[in-house]
Amino acid sequence: MTGLALGLMALGYLPVLPPAGWLGVLCGLAVGLMFFRTYPVGLWLLGLVWACLQGQSALDDRLSDALDGRTLWIEGRVTGLPQRTASYVGFDIDTPVSRRAELPRTLRLSWQGGPPVNSGERWRLAVKLKKPRGLLNPQGFDYEAWLLSKRIGATGTVKDGQRLATASAAWRDGLRQRLLSVEAHGRAPWLAALVMGDGSGLDREDWKLLQTTGTVHLLVISGQHIGLFAGLLYGLIALLARYGIWPRGWPWLPWACGMAFVGAVSYGLLAGFGVPVQRACVMLGLVLLWRLRFRHLGVWLPFLLALNAVLLVEPLASLMPGFWLSFAAVAVLIFTFSGRLGAWSQWSAWTRPHGLIALGLFPVMWALALPVSATGPLANLVAVPWISLLVLPSALLGTFLLPVPWLGEGLLWVSGGLLDVLIRGLTWLAGTFPAWLPPAVPIGIWVLTAAGVVMLLLPAGVALRPLGWPLLALALLAPREQVPHGQVEVWQLDVGQGLAMLLRTRHHTLLYDAGPTLRDLDQGERVVVPFLRSQGIHELDLMLISHADSDHAGGALAVQRALNVKQVISGDVPGLPAQLQAQPCAAQDGWEWDGVRFSLWQWPDASNGNQKSCVLLVQAGDERLLLTGDIDAQAERAFLRSPLAVPVQWLQAPHHGSRTSSSRVFLNALSAQHVLISRGAGNSFGHPHPQVLARYRALGMTVLDSAEQGAVRLSLGAKGVALGERQQRRFWRLDG
The missing domain is CATH 3.60.15.10 (Ribonuclease Z/Hydroxyacylglutathione hydrolase-like)
Known part of the structure; x- marks a missing residue:
């Protein structure tokens, strides 16, 4: 499984994709290696071949050179959740059709000063199409890789258009609009992000605040939200069974496991089923299955199964920074909490994970050129229980009860007030301690620093553990490339x-x-x-x-x-x-x-x-x-x-x-x-x-x-x- 995952993740490091003939040769070689029981190498090659095939499929679906810069009339259905600002609306068009050309399967469009566009509507649009190109700078965000990971074959600007059909079965967009219209102390866009994973209502200052305080994961639906919701359902059924309220004819454990998994998947669908949600649902399903069968097969097997499941379904997910952060955070927790002797106090068990995740993710964020929050552990120490125990339950319950007059909106008003208190505290923290963007260094310095982080995550008493501190210090003390005098x-x-x-x-x-x-x-x-x-x-x-x-x-x-x-x-x-x-x-x-x-x-x-x-x-x-x-x-x-x-x-x-x-x-x-x-x-x-x-x-x-x-x-x-x-x-x- 490790070999298969490494082969699937190797896609992001290829300068070019091998031609089809070479992929056939590699596939044959993989089968031969597996016949001789060399499974890791064989599965690595199979993973690489599958990832290359999917990468080539996405490249083939890009806009042709002949259509780059041309304006065409197209028809298509709006998919996903449109993004709206004061000056423009951005949205994706699924399976667009043009009489004059063959188009990619998905287009990302922006309409300056355009009318409201809702998910599920069908439009006829005059669009100036462009190949999926982005700015390219050292240590900068790779927009082209992100577009490919989303399988968006072209971008474009809308010049004119008319709605052909209203939305059908666009329940997510309707629910989002309902949430955004709620009076919640001015935090309705934050509630939409928390409940549905839709951050389009947050402005740049909001995202900057979350990034500076290391709390982005709290507003983007992640494994924490999925696990919390599933745990609430499981615990509720277990509590009812314990006090004799649960029907005796229904075995409580299968029902608890089944309802927890159904609830997790339903919440995932509400949030758009992104990579972190996929990972959480797979791992949660395995844990519940083993709980049902009273078996324990180790902690790394669910992780590897989730990793391979996500990559087999969409190998291009490895091109997204969120993929690496999501799985790396879980890997750090598994590595630091499993197989340790002795028990931690309740305070240590609560405080240590935040520091360990911040330390463990540092090399990953450095490699991805993301800002590192100096206050992340402290902010999460307060924000995680605040969101998990107060804001999220009231927000989810309020969303579910929106059809009930006053009750649903009242709960969302309370949830918005709790969010407002937290945001004010995070704003003060961000203004006092800004985030740090580590400078670019040679790959050798990064490898040594990453090795130092791994050493520091080892159990206390391991001989090499103290060596991690000087290696970690290389991030601050690494020599910078000097410009020669006179140049x-x-x-x-x-x-x-x-x-x-x-x-x-x-x-x-x-x-x-x-x-x-x-x-x-x-x-x-x-x-x-x-x-x-x-x-x-x-x-x-x-x-x-x-x-x-x-x-x-x-x-x-x-x-x-x-x-x-x-x-x-x-x-x-x-x-x-x-x-x-x-x-x-x-x-x-x-x-x-x-x-x-x-x-x-x-x-x-x-x-x-x-x-x-x-x-x-x-x-x-x-x-x-x-x-x-x-x-x-x-x-x-x-x-x-x-x-x-x-x-x-x-x-x-x-x-x-x-x-x-x-x-x-x-x-x-x-x-x-x-x-x-x-x-x-x-x-x-x-x-x-x-x-x-x-x-x-x-x-x-x-x-x-x-x-x-x-x-x-x-x-x-x-x-x-x-x-x-x-x-x-x-x-x-x-x-x-």
């Missing part, structure tokens, strides 16, 4: 339609632009800040905002809130928020950091925001990089009359490669060998313009496009090559 490490981040570039010398750090904001999407908060923290950066010597357009300056406030920014310079100070306290670009002189020269320029006769862009020239040795913001052809001609108009090796494409920039005279004068383009895939501005791209290539310039290569890294002064994140192959990543 600059340059990162062009993948922030979509905008710009954010990090420049780091040996002892100084500069951020050129901070990414875009669009409605409630702040790439400064989502991309720039997590990336900086993953690089071990908690302070910026300078944040240089080229100009005030939202695609360049939108994320600046998020960066300033999260890090210590010593100085802010911009080419358009009046257009920026006053909180940034920016200084004008024109008043600045050049400077030198660690043997690297930095020079600024701004056109004094600029008449609009783009022309006001603050231009930065960086020289490391005999290599130069020119960052131009959004200057147009007029500003380019003015720049060529300045002392900074010298040949460069690297050029950041002016205005994302628009037709009004990158004039031929400008490019000829600079003689750049490489051009960096930061833009969103399929953006509505048409960046970069085909004529500009042709101009770059005609001059022999290497084009490095964030929409095609993800984040791009180069070492200025080392005369090396630039590397894009998509060069680190994974089978689900789209080619540039």
Whole structure:
């Protein structure tokens, strides 16, 4: 079983999927190995073959290249629970049909300013379709892997539409709407998340609060909720039988086990039956079965059966972070609670699991680039019993009794009040002790730290256990990669339609632009800040905002809130928020950091925001990089009359490669060998313009496009090559 699980989980590490012929060979080899009783290796190969077949099936169901960016009329049924915000509605369409093309089985759509969309409705929609592509940055969330794990073959934006049929049998969506309409001290979205596993009503600040305090598992339906509900049903029947209230003709134990399992599965269906719920139901079913038969077959067998059951049903589940966290948490509890001599006090039995889970999950969260909560054990010490014993029972009972006037809503009002008290306490805790995002380290350091965690989870008295502390300390004391003197490490981040570039010398750090904001999407908060923290950066010597357009300056406030920014310079100070306290670009002189020269320029006769862009020239040795913001052809001609108009090796494409920039005279004068383009895939501005791209290539310039290569890294002064994140192959990543 371990071999089979390892084969199924190996899917996420494959750069490419083997062709069908090789899968046939591997399958034959697996059968042969099992014939000779080499079961672990044979089952490992069978698991790998099955996972590859399912992965290829999901890839084959993606949108074709010919339909990428096209607008089609489609018909389909809304599935799942639509997500609604003040500005848009997001929903999935199941088995869409178009007269002009064959479409993937599932589409994920967003409709800006659209009408209410409910689960189960059938719609006719005009949709601009896109291949399932996402931003790609080091230590960032892999949206493409997540879409594949959900078997979503395309995304799209709705331009127009009409409802063809109302919802049929959409009971989950109806119940959610009922819960959201309840007066519960403003915590109705939290109740919907707790009862139904639907977190679409929570905003980014809510999720940030849960993440900072390590309590996300309490609001997302998990094994704890399933086990608690099943235990309540089992205990109720056992209690009735003990006091002679249960009918004598009905054996109480089979009924208790059966009702507990039926209740767990029913609750799971209410919550959408995600991976944590699947795992909990399988393990609970096995435990109840053995309880019924008075047998005990060990603690690891239910775990392995649940692990393999989930992966056999959906091998792509291993691409989701929640899969690893769910099974890792259970594995930590099994490892630390089973086979130990001696008894713990009641206080230790209650407090230790929270600390052990926090310790055991640390390497997993580090590998998944997730924030680590410093206050997680303390927050869960209070939150777990508060939710389990007070909030959840009243919320479930209130939901069940909603058809009874006043009673159901009254219980939900009480449940919302209890939640409000807890949330206020968590808010204070999060404000006092923020979460920590461990910096990226070499794989060897991570392995040693993980080994140290395993040692610390061993029973007291084991000889190697004290060695875990110095190994764990490597997470804090691991040496960071140092930039050589006279060189600059340059990162062009993948922030979509905008710009954010990090420049780091040996002892100084500069951020050129901070990414875009669009409605409630702040790439400064989502991309720039997590990336900086993953690089071990908690302070910026300078944040240089080229100009005030939202695609360049939108994320600046998020960066300033999260890090210590010593100085802010911009080419358009009046257009920026006053909180940034920016200084004008024109008043600045050049400077030198660690043997690297930095020079600024701004056109004094600029008449609009783009022309006001603050231009930065960086020289490391005999290599130069020119960052131009959004200057147009007029500003380019003015720049060529300045002392900074010298040949460069690297050029950041002016205005994302628009037709009004990158004039031929400008490019000829600079003689750049490489051009960096930061833009969103399929953006509505048409960046970069085909004529500009042709101009770059005609001059022999290497084009490095964030929409095609993800984040791009180069070492200025080392005369090396630039590397894009998509060069680190994974089978689900789209080619540039």
